[in-house]
Amino acid sequence: MSRDTGSFVDAMHGGRPLHAEVRAELTRRIDSAVYPTDAPLPSASALAREFGVSMITVKRALKDLQNEGLLTSRAGLGTFVKRPKKFVRDYNMSLNSMDDAQRLGFEPRIDLLSITMEAPADILAGVPDLPRDPMHCVKKAIYADDVPIMYDVSFVSADLGDAFLQLVGKHLIYDALTKIGVKIRKTELIIDATPASPETQAVCGVSSGYPCLLRRYRYETDREGLLFFGQVESPFDKLSCTITMES
Amino acid sequence: MSRDTGSFVDAMHGGRPLHAEVRAELTRRIDSAVYPTDAPLPSASALAREFGVSMITVKRALKDLQNEGLLTSRAGLGTFVKRPKKFVRDYNMSLNSMDDAQRLGFEPRIDLLSITMEAPADILAGVPDLPRDPMHCVKKAIYADDVPIMYDVSFVSADLGDAFLQLVGKHLIYDALTKIGVKIRKTELIIDATPASPETQAVCGVSSGYPCLLRRYRYETDREGLLFFGQVESPFDKLSCTITMES
DNA sequence: GAGTGGTCTAGACCACCCT
């Protein structure tokens, strides 16, 4: 035991909450690799004994560290130090001829979740001026090295047939368009943070409130009447994006 | 009481956790304005009585809803429905001659927190290839309509004197540069989500784990050797940013 | 079967806010 029980109790009385003290000590141990990456932490009850606090306080600290992206827990298995592995979405290259694998720095695997007719206004909450009539809606999960990193919902304005929708469902949009010889003329992005939606929670295995990067997009193409819009959500520790502007 | 006690207990036994049921019902009431904006919710003990669950379960649901940005609580006062008010940072205009008030759609008020010498590598965690030698570091809080919306840390490469650092501390960087006749030649951005840092928690009054938008920036100027870099953090419900690309 | 994390409860103390 690296700190005696008394220090934690004393700390509570004069300052930060107990669970914050426990969290700080656990953070220190993770940063200094006392608990190495992918290794299981001692159990909650063992930590409670060690720190001289109740198990609930330890669990509160562990839960906060999960939301900070340092830990992940599985019932019946244990609590583990997360391996930090982050991908970058580079928008500077999004309009040139490189394929997505190169652009993203990894080979994505895409799971088509559904192709349905939905009213955008019902799905993309909080976005003003959306169509209230049903459109083709493609939902997919994107993986990198078998780790889920994006949950994507996209709407297609024109009916190019089921084969094209399947293509959209199995590729990133830029690739799908390239395959049918369509170019993107204009890209509008709104970038935002958000707590994980229920769908992202399910796809990416994160809990309610987990910080995620949200990108709402709108692609205009060089084919009359064909445009895409939608949104894609990524856990904060899985993806970031870069943009460069020169003047 | 809009649902009888039994329905919650039954729901627990056959599916979602109890606190998720409570959260869903509270969300419904907030969305349908049963609990209007800025109005206090019934107390945790009253809700516990109403739903027939323990107070801890209600508190767990309330805490989750705080992290989702729907509620805010103050000890001794109550729990309130948050007024949604969000600002947009438009990067498309960042290089033209409009002043920041117009660009942002609001008149910012800026609190200078500190001007110090710091090693960037010590402050901007997780960024590779940062100088390990101390540089001028300006920390500030930015408010819109008296609501804190950004916590900014910036480093200045050259020593232009204390008056200039004060200028940086009291204005957004673009404005500070304009005032001394310097133009930005190149802007590099990394946009990311993150749980609130301790500093952002303090400045913006959000709790640990609150989803925030993180923008790391690097500005090159037309004055030799003068560049800025740093990062700015905003609670997810206070700011988003937009970018448009044409090709 | 033993250990794990996830959940739930009852009961308690504190600091804070209002009147």
Next chain:
DNA sequence: GGGTGGTCTAGACCACTCC
């Protein structure tokens, strides 16, 4: 003083995983 949310505790049951 009385109410509020924030915190902490002891104790319990469950589903899950591993042996």
